[in-house]
Amino acid sequence: MVRTILHLARKDLLLFLTDKRAIALTFLLPVAMITIFYFAFGGSPDDGNNPVVALMLSDMDSTEASQRFVGELDSLKGLRLDRATSEAGSRNAVAEGKRVAALIIHPGFGDSLARGSSLPLEVIYDSGRPMEFGILSQLLYAAVGNFAGESQAKARAKKQMMETFGMDEATVEGLMAQMNGRASDAQSAPPFTVQEVVGERDNDFSLIQAVAGTAVMLLLFSVAGMGSGLLMEREAGTLKKLLYAPISPISILGGKFASTLILSVAQLLLMFVFAALAFGLDLSRNLPALVLMIVATAAVCASLGMMLASVSRSRKQLDGFSTILILTMSAIGGSMMPVVFMPVLFQKLAVGTVNYWSIQGFYDIYWRNLPITAVLDNAGVLLGLAALMMGVSAYFFRRNLVRLL
Amino acid sequence: MNGISLCIERGECYALLGPNGAGKTTTINLLSGLLLPDSGQVSINGYNPVKDPLLVKASIGVIPQEIALYDELTARQNLHFWAGLYNISPAEIRRRADAALERIGLKDRADQPLHTFSGGMKRRINIAAAILHRPVILFMDEPTVGIDPQSRIHIYELIDELHREGMTILYTTHYMEEAEKLCDRIGIMDLGLLVAEGSLRQLRDRLPNQSRIHLETRGLTPEVGVQLQHLYGDRIAIGEEQVWLSPTLVHRDIAELVRHCGELHVDIQHLEVTEADLEAVFLELTGRALRD
Secondary structure, eight states, rough: OOHHOOOOHHHHHHHHTOHHHHIIIIIHHHHHHHHHHHTTTOOOSSOOOOOOEEEEEEEOSSHHHHHHHHHHHTTTTTTTEEEEESSHHHHHHHHTOOOOOOEEEEETHHHHHHTTOOOOOOEEEEETHHHHHHHHHHHHHHHHHHHHHHHHHHHHHHHHHHHHHOOOHHHHHHHHOOOOOOOOHHHHOOOOOOOOOOOOOSHHHHHHHHHHHHHHHHHHHHHHHHHHHHHHHHHHHHHHHHHHHHSOOOHHHHHHHHHHHHHHHHHHHHHHHHHHHHHOEEEEHHHHHHHHHHHHHHHHHHHHHHHHHOSSSHHHHHHHHHHHHHHHHHHHTTTTSSSSSSSSHHHHHHHTTTTHHHHHHHHHHTTTOOOOHHHHHHHHHHHHHHHHHHHHHHHHHHHGGGGOO | SSSSSOOOOTTTTTEOOOOOOOOOHHHHHTTTTTOOSSOOOOOOOTBBBOOOOHHHHEEEEEEOSSOOOOOTTTTTHHHHHHHTTTOOOHHHHHHHHHHHHHHHHGGGTSSSBBGOOOOHHHHHHHHHHTTTTOOEEEEEEEETOOOOEEEEEEEHHHHHHHHHTTTTEEESSOOOHHHHHSSSEEEEEEETEEEEEEEHHHHHOGGGOOOOOEEEESSSSHHHHHHHHHHGGGEEEETTTTOOOEEEEEEEEHHHHHHHHTTOEEEEEEEEEEOOOOHHHHHHSSSSSOOO
């Protein structure tokens, strides 16, 4: 049976190699799409650190403190500051949809910082762009916390000592100085610190999202096309002729699966190699895990292609089924945008998609830098889904064969 | 299909003749194990298609109605692929494919993709693909539909060769000329029934009154004509030195007529028998024309 399956797969691969359009769609389109998605997700061919969110800023305080704060914001990765000279300028930029949000530093910022009182900061945002603002607010929250934490803690401690012990300001400052900074070290630390625990190495998130998300989505479209080969054989009469030969129907399905699997692995490999060569994705980081995830992803996608082709009664029906299913899975499963930016309900639904398990596996390898053991569950789920889908394919394939006669 | 019972001898070429929808292809699907019978038994080369489908399939070759080949692959690649589904070594496949291409007259185009071939050339490749594994029985399902006369002749010659080599052939067609020309026995099918079976002679003999014996004579006087009319009644027509007889049994009536002419001193210059064709047989048996 294995010999027959390989013989059938070889024929499909030969047919594939004669089809220039199929070759272009399988190998060139994904490369182009990865490039587009990489830039769309904020990647850069230069250093991979270009800003992704622009913030309008009006510094109406213009003190040394406010300028230090602006400098702090300016140094943040993933944030670009566009300065407006007036408060109205910032407000208008948001109102007209030119910017997702604006930060207005009102007069008195420096004094409030020194006194440890509430900072006169105002954020205006476009409620129609919640996801972009979500990213922005995280950045702002961390920046304000880091900047204001130390200054405000010192100011509050000084004020408390003066009120509690009736000391004058000079005495308190002298006392604090005598403590050799130990008190300040202990008490003036900001309420929290922000430290990246992942993504500190060479690979950037945009690239991983672009490669993993695009790879799975395009592979799904490719396998749907390859699966249609089964229906084309039905229409051309070659499937019926195969049934006259001394081979089992399952071998025919197996041959189609094997060729689709081989092409899927090749397509995924090409996408990752391209990402490495063009954008510097470090493939050497965890090669065994990458191979495992590529094989598992290819297997589940190939099985899905077989299932769609076996269930469909015509190529038109297959096109309809596959387009709806693949777009839905890609949207929910994280191919089009990271799952973390989606509503909670969608995040729960995502686990039912092929894309989710595959993309999360690639995140584990390249973003979270986890060992191969961390992707075993992802690969296991994908291979389990593949087995399930092949079972469904076999059932429907056998059942629909009678229509050939 | 209902009540079909037929037996094809080893080395025989058997035609299933019938119009579209008669059940010819269904018969092939049953014999090749693609369809399972509701009742009854099938035995192919000693194997039962229900119990041993793979053994049956290894014994048969099927040339389906449609040209079921891969247009994008070359003739040689197609032959290698189809032969590779059987238990044949790669070297042997290469040898047989070369021989088959030579035999069907397409060796010079062996490495060209099939989409550059005419319909007739593809039909020939279709046949070659079905015989590379040297089946004991070859099922040919209307293999000459829609092809040019040259390719048709090529295919007839090929079938004739295969037949002479001892291959058992079941040939379905709705062209009576093919059945008459190529096959030893003919089964006539209509609406899922085998309505008649036999050699061409046996089938024609079922319609004796549609055959005619025509004599050109010398010495046929009016008196002799009267005597012949007395002997044969309405079955005979007399003209000037000409006689037409509608026989009840062709051979017997020829012998009798020749004897009577001799007794009446009439010289026979020319004798011709016009027999009923299969079209007429089919019409007689089913009440419908073969191409309805």
